[in-house]
Amino acid sequence: MIVMAVVLLYALWTLRSPQAPSAGSVASKNVGPTSLTAEMIPLVSGDEPIVEIFTKAGCPVCHAIPGIPGAVGQVGPPLTLGVTGAQRLSDSSYQGKASTVHEYVVESVVDPSVFVVPGYPERTMPVWYGAKLSALALQKIAEYLEHQTGNVLEK
Ligand code: HEC
Incomplete structure (x- = not known):
């Protein structure tokens, strides 16, 4: 009995131990840009300069954005919607309400789960931007991004 118990404990221990380090590294990966919380972001009125x-x-x-200094994030896709916008709208899995790239940008910012860009993580883009960005700020963001064709590399 004791031998069996020892064998069983050993088996359980070997099953458990390889998981421990990987669980740890997943947790530490999630700390970083994705831990951006609503409290860290001020209200954006839209009267500010675009940068x-x-x-x-x-x-x-999280995003590379042409013309915006320091915008070299790699968590989400490069915001070159002047190129990618039309691709998203014609994607067979796109089920959102946008019919123009401008509308697509607004939708992506206010309701990111409507379409998750293939190859990028879902539930990562914050869902609370609708409460932080004024209508004017959203308008200016969409107006800027829909014209970006800059060549930042896709991940
Ligand atoms: C914490 C990281 C993070 C932040 C901060 C973030 N995004 Fe995103 N965003 C993502 C990810 C990841 C995706 C791709 C997955 C998806 O579609 O939801 C994405 C997708 C997008 C898309 C769709 C892009 C495409 O190629 O179709 C747009 C537009 C966008 N984000 C704009 C913004 C804007 C504007 C801001 C700031 C107001 C912002 N994002 C802040 C992570 C982020």
């Missing part, structure tokens, strides 16, 4: 609109909102943490 400030993006940096105040924290978009550069």
Whole structure:
């Protein structure tokens, strides 16, 4: 009996131990840009210059954005919607309400789960931007991004 118990304990221990380090590394991966919380972001009125609109909102943490200094984030896709916007709208799995790239940008910011860009993590883009960005700020963000064709590399 004792031998069996020891064998069983050993088996349980070997099953458990390889999981421990990987669980740890997954947890530490999630700390970082994705831990951006609503409290860390001020209200953006839209009266700010465009660079400030993006940096105040924290978009550069996760996105490369042409023309915005320091916007080299790699968590989400490069925001070159002048190129990618039309691709998203014609994607067979796109089920959102947007019919223009401008509308697609607004939708993506306010309700990111409507379409998750293939190859990028879902539930990562914050869902609370609708409460932080004024209508004017959203308008300016969409107006800026829909014209970006800059060549930042896709991940
Ligand atoms: C914590 C990281 C994070 C932050 C901060 C973030 N995003 Fe995103 N965003 C993502 C990820 C990941 C995706 C891709 C998955 C998806 O579609 O939800 C994405 C997708 C998008 C898309 C769709 C892009 C495409 O190629 O179709 C747009 C537009 C966008 N984000 C704009 C913004 C703007 C504007 C801000 C700031 C107001 C912002 N994001 C802040 C992570 C982030």
